[in-house]
Amino acid sequence: MKILRKLFILSLLFFLTSNIYPATVVRGRVTVKGSDTMVILVQLLAEEYMTRYRGKIIQVTGGGTGIGVAGLINKVTDIANASRPLTSEERERIKKAWGKEPKEVKIALDGITIYVHPENPIKEISLEQLKSIYTGKVKSWKDFGWEDRPIIVYTRENNSGTYVFFKEHVLDNEDYTNRAQSLPGTGAVVDAVSKERYSIGYGGVAYSKGVKILPVKTDNKSKAYLPTEANIRKGLYPISRALYMYTCNYDDPDVKSFIDWILTPDGQKIVSKVGYFPLK
Template sequence: MRKVLLGILLAGVLAGLGCGWAAAKKQPAQSKVTVVGSTALQPLVEAAAEKYQRDHARTSIIVQGGGSGTGLSQVQDGAVNVGSSDIFADQQDGIEHTKLQDHIVAVAGIAPIVNPRLGIDNLTLDQLHQIFTGKVTNWRQLGGPNLPITVINRASGSGTRVAFEQTVLRPGEHAVNAQEQDSNGTVKEIVANTRGAISYISFAYVNSRVQPVKLAGVAPTAKNVMTNRWPLWSYEHLYTKRRPDAATKRFIRFMQTRRVQDSLIKDANYISIHDMKVARTPDGQISERR
């Protein structure tokens, strides 16, 4: 009788262990998605990642800056899951864009900014061109105070710089030799503390510490970007390998949903991809969006 009872107890224990193993097998594995690149896009991806992880506790999303060039090269090398970029991959030297998959998740407006104490809030596109090519070097030449112009440019790997120069400079031209910074936040702080400074940052970084500059009376607003009335803007891309893993695809699809585009994207001062009335090619050609 004792042997029978022991056999029953042992069978029960083994059955319980079997159920535990089966339950463990059913648990989804922990997934990690690493996003590296554009500092203009970084705050938006961070906000989206935080929101996404609330409902997907087993997915860890790590977001870092470094610039568009860094993001593109790292995703191409397989070092990260996603390379975030303000430019098309085929605009970046050393990138084999045919091996990557483009996922456009937002549009970023780009605003020229000056120090609020400068007293200038409006320029023409030609004046902006003269400033960034070094043809104008004192604010007095543009109706401002007798003060040297301090140009703060973005680093060469910056997608924001590529988008800005594609509109402001002419083919074959180069920007004036100037101080370079690799993040929107650093640029903003320098301009906020330098009376004669001028630079450009993503709409998402504009606040009362700097003065956004109109172009021929047109204000840098989302509404004006949608129709290209404000010409300084860039697509925000998440680049992956041609066949990204499931966790990466789910997160990118989440960012492209109408629900996220109509809330999180706009709250972060980006423009929804669904609201754009125009489209832009890598070489800067504009057409009506179908």
């Protein structure tokens, strides 16, 4: 917990300073911006990398996948962390800015996890049921055989890659209900769900502390699965995804060295330590 608290404070400081001073790519320092889902993971990776390779400087900030992608488009970051693949429009804008295609690197596996309060008696949930909650068609826990109380719906902000991925793969690109409360990070969603008995939220598997995780099934006839490493590798968990880094500076030795190290067994051990799943 001390490590997570320290990293949260560092992340907040980086976020504040990055909004006060104009950011530019500076050689000799690798800048990484983007996904809040990935920020703790990449901060720990950077910390270990800088410990092993003295003199290397890796600056990591969050803000959401959209912030990282915008940073790459505006050429103010070396690496964009993304919890979803780039869109074709984003790829074109990056290519226009840099004169070349961005390099895509998968660094970890994840399953978008459904959080409810520990006192919630629901045992599992289907994609269709999730869609009905998040589009506002179902508003009460009574429809799930529980108390007749309003479902408090928590979501991420729209610059979040997790928000976009959930909208595409669970809501089938329908709009979120206007009752959904947007929160600035996965940690905030987990914190809110852990305190609100009648709430539901979603986010990365590594953040699921102090909440109940619901197994998810594709439809009402399917078996429900938890977002475990085995279930994600076998393709059984319905809301699985990769976590990405994008860069147009892979030919820079410092950028290449950091990304390549993340893919080594030592780097992938940290992926597991944080709570995500290694690529192999």
